[in-house]
Amino acid sequence: SEVQVPLGVPCNGLASRPGCVPFPLRPYGVKKPYKEVIDICWGDAHSGGTKPLTFVRQVIAVCIYPELLQETTIAPDVKERARRLLRECPGGSVGKYCVCGIPFVQDGVCEFISKRDGGVPISPLHTGSPVQFVLKLLVHGKGLAQTGVLTPIPCYPTFVMGLTELGAAMVPYYLCEDDGWCLHVEELRRALATSRSHCNPRILYVINPGNPTGHVQSRESIEEVIRFAAEEELFIFADEVYQDMMYAEGSQFVSYKKVLFEMGPQYSNTVELASFHSVSKGIMGECGLRCGYVELVNLDPSVKQSVTSAFNTERNTAVIGQIALNIMVDPPKPGDPSYPTFSQETVEALPGTSFQAGSGGIYAYLRLDLPQKALLQAKEEGTDPDLMYCSRLLEEEGVCLVVGKEHGQQEGTYHIRICIGTTSTRLKEVLRRLKSFHLRFLNEFS
Amino acid sequence: SEVQVPLGVPCNGLASRPGCVPFPLRPYGVKKPYKEVIDICWGDAHSGGTKPLTFVRQVIAVCIYPELLQETTIAPDVKERARRLLRECPGGSVGKYCVCGIPFVQDGVCEFISKRDGGVPISPLHTGSPVQFVLKLLVHGKGLAQTGVLTPIPCYPTFVMGLTELGAAMVPYYLCEDDGWCLHVEELRRALATSRSHCNPRILYVINPGNPTGHVQSRESIEEVIRFAAEEELFIFADEVYQDMMYAEGSQFVSYKKVLFEMGPQYSNTVELASFHSVSKGIMGECGLRCGYVELVNLDPSVKQSVTSAFNTERNTAVIGQIALNIMVDPPKPGDPSYPTFSQETVEALPGTSFQAGSGGIYAYLRLDLPQKALLQAKEEGTDPDLMYCSRLLEEEGVCLVVGKEHGQQEGTYHIRICIGTTSTRLKEVLRRLKSFHLRFLNEFS
Numbered sequence: 001s002e003v004q005v006p007l008g009v010p011c012n013g014l015a016s017r018p019g020c021v022p023f024p025l026r027p028y029g030v031k032k033p034y035k036e037v038i039d040i041c042w043g044d045a046h047s048g049g050t051k052p053l054t055f056v057r058q059v060i061a062v063c064i065y066p067e068l069l070q071e072t073t074i075a076p077d078v079k080e081r082a083r084r085l086l087r088e089c090p091g092g093s094v095g096k097y098c099v100c101g102i103p104f105v106q107d108g109v110c111e112f113i114s115k116r117d118g119g120v121p122i123s124p125l126h127t128g129s130p131v132q133f134v135l136k137l138l139v140h141g142k143g144l145a146q147t148g149v150l151t152p153i154p155c156y157p158t159f160v161m162g163l164t165e166l167g168a169a170m171v172p173y174y175l176c177e178d179d180g181w182c183l184h185v186e187e188l189r190r191a192l193a194t195s196r197s198h199c200n201p202r203i204l205y206v207i208n209p210g211n212p213t214g215h216v217q218s219r220e221s222i223e224e225v226i227r228f229a230a231e232e233e234l235f236i237f238a239d240e241v242y243q244d245m246m247y248a249e250g251s252q253f254v255s256y257k258k259v260l261f262e263m264g265p266q267y268s269n270t271v272e273l274a275s276f277h278s279v280s281k282g283i284m285g286e287c288g289l290r291c292g293y294v295e296l297v298n299l300d301p302s303v304k305q306s307v308t309s310a311f312n313t314e315r316n317t318a319v320i321g322q323i324a325l326n327i328m329v330d331p332p333k334p335g336d337p338s339y340p341t342f343s344q345e346t347v348e349a350l351p352g353t354s355f356q357a358g359s360g361g362i363y364a365y366l367r368l369d370l371p372q373k374a375l376l377q378a379k380e381e382g383t384d385p386d387l388m389y390c391s392r393l394l395e396e397e398g399v400c401l402v403v404g405k406e407h408g409q410q411e412g413t414y415h416i417r418i419c420i421g422t423t424s425t426r427l428k429e430v431l432r433r434l435k436s437f438h439l440r441f442l443n444e445f446s
Numbered sequence: 447s448e449v450q451v452p453l454g455v456p457c458n459g460l461a462s463r464p465g466c467v468p469f470p471l472r473p474y475g476v477k478k479p480y481k482e483v484i485d486i487c488w489g490d491a492h493s494g495g496t497k498p499l500t501f502v503r504q505v506i507a508v509c510i511y512p513e514l515l516q517e518t519t520i521a522p523d524v525k526e527r528a529r530r531l532l533r534e535c536p537g538g539s540v541g542k543y544c545v546c547g548i549p550f551v552q553d554g555v556c557e558f559i560s561k562r563d564g565g566v567p568i569s570p571l572h573t574g575s576p577v578q579f580v581l582k583l584l585v586h587g588k589g590l591a592q593t594g595v596l597t598p599i600p601c602y603p604t605f606v607m608g609l610t611e612l613g614a615a616m617v618p619y620y621l622c623e624d625d626g627w628c629l630h631v632e633e634l635r636r637a638l639a640t641s642r643s644h645c646n647p648r649i650l651y652v653i654n655p656g657n658p659t660g661h662v663q664s665r666e667s668i669e670e671v672i673r674f675a676a677e678e679e680l681f682i683f684a685d686e687v688y689q690d691m692m693y694a695e696g697s698q699f700v701s702y703k704k705v706l707f708e709m710g711p712q713y714s715n716t717v718e719l720a721s722f723h724s725v726s727k728g729i730m731g732e733c734g735l736r737c738g739y740v741e742l743v744n745l746d747p748s749v750k751q752s753v754t755s756a757f758n759t760e761r762n763t764a765v766i767g768q769i770a771l772n773i774m775v776d777p778p779k780p781g782d783p784s785y786p787t788f789s790q791e792t793v794e795a796l797p798g799t800s801f802q803a804g805s806g807g808i809y810a811y812l813r814l815d816l817p818q819k820a821l822l823q824a825k826e827e828g829t830d831p832d833l834m835y836c837s838r839l840l841e842e843e844g845v846c847l848v849v850g851k852e853h854g855q856q857e858g859t860y861h862i863r864i865c866i867g868t869t870s871t872r873l874k875e876v877l878r879r880l881k882s883f884h885l886r887f888l889n890e891f892s
Binding site for chain 1: 486735
């Protein structure tokens, strides 16, 4: 299966290495007015200078190298957690195989969900790298039988690439930019109706808070989506990995699971739902540790069996990721020795309210109103206006961000995505350069 | 895609948890003469009590928690390695995304291969979890066009499960037990000819040293296999993850890559070869860190493009695994402060020569000569003789090992696999219990 790699997925400085797809850069060796390229593309917090949380790293370090249990500089709650986790590893080593995830970690996830959702019942859980994994089990068929996945536009490109790789039909539904990137059920209905002529739409993918839009769904909006999924017998894929990143005033995260159960048995006993969370996002931002979980509600028994078997045969859960997951769902509490540092670090990690456009998540998705002359210039260069804008921004100011084209956008509109999950110093520098460039750009094409 | 989970894949004590496939155990609560069940099934060194290597764990701990750079108890070469690796992580954090692997780690792998193979040229490399990944890109088609994979019997069951999951046709070729589990080319030829009636055989999977057989291929045997692959235009999948585990006297590991290049351009410019290695095995045994590499020789340009794209879009390399890989290919050297400990630990980790049957790898695959009465008893119980033997062994002596049935075996022969990559104390206890049981078993059915 050939995979289409879109432009603009830079490999963190690996542009010249074989096997990596570079952002389209001009030749090397040309002097630039900036000293450093700032890569603000990805939701990769640590690359962007966000510091890891001390408690997370101390617990993992002790699990990796238990001699550290002797260190007097390490707090007792760190040692206690590490000891507890090591007891779950036969041989006392994180170097063991981990087939079904660590039971103690799964129990912690159950408690976390139960607390978050006010005690609604827990459905079967799996830990590891579940999004692509669960999708793979549901996607099949060709032609009219090909599984269709309703996908928001704009969306992050790796999700769409994943669908292509699995042979699913991507069924785009557009989020309404004029209404703050709201999800409108009429648009879902339109997309579904259109898709039936070429595939079998079975999955409804939602991401809340949004990527790249930063939009947070209200309870009413979630109810509407659930009613729609029930009517049309769609499987809801709720990507909720940004649930901890709420920053607009009055904005609150409510899970699909909670809403589903509060809508009564007519829905809570029937609608199929997968809800995802991950250590890569949130206050932790540990993208390199590779772990998350999925909760699977109302799975068809035959699918349930496949999912269970498949998770059992994978054998590939990284134990360090399991440890990070445990801390994500059960962080230090007031009164714990590590709490003061933890609490200070997590406040600093929150991105502030620099952008009013979104109300959650770690991205700002900005619309570019480009002058007519700029559009003509792009046409002449045989490129897209947003790609031209971003290439020039990179060349002239050394700021690398994501071209809206990659997320999908309404015909004739142009966007850029900035990851705001970074330090405020870095973000200020990005905005300074962006402003300087933008004014120059407008001036040139006015 | 429904996955068949064979019996006997125990989930390290998770038998009672939902979502795990238990070894078929009798009811709980029955008193047993042993205090502890010894699980000697898997090549999971640390679960079996093998201690992690100090240098590996110290470097990782420092990378995870760089405050440890201040510790005076940590050796300078550990700190130097950790600093070097952290320089490769933008933001100085192992919590970053790692798309194409870490270039510095890849360079280290290149040097390792070059040194191992006496300087033959290096082909493109990919790091991460490559076996299933590369297979996925090569397997396609249905009916007569279905990709066939020549697979040794006996073989470890997860490989066969992987083939089933990908929709490949498993084409068994039998290793010759009477000739010390040698791979005979006539048997490959027979298997290939037979397979053409139902699939399109394209891949030849070899594992050297063998799992479960422990057999090590000679240079002559490898040359024969390469000539056969060249004639029949087969892609060689050389699973060489046990290359560091050589223990029989006079036995020496030679890589497929080295032999291929020494056979001259007629072969070295044409035969497609993938060679795999992993931190899960060898002296390190870090199964929980999930990292390995594949070197891809003479790939068809169209496949090469797909492989590169697919590795680039995966985004899922765990950074900690990359660090372990770096140490695997570049361990402490004589003169380094960490060398004395490292050298002592690795000598202790070697399993000794308790088994003459194999000459490499970490398994002993033992043949059971079962009395006729035992075969009849199994028939009466509606089970297989080797499964009956292993179930009783587990019940009566608390030793859990792998039933030969799962690896495949010639009709009418019966085997068990023991992982010998464990501590000598543990291994002695296993052999004591096994002997006691075996004599009782023979007595009962004589």
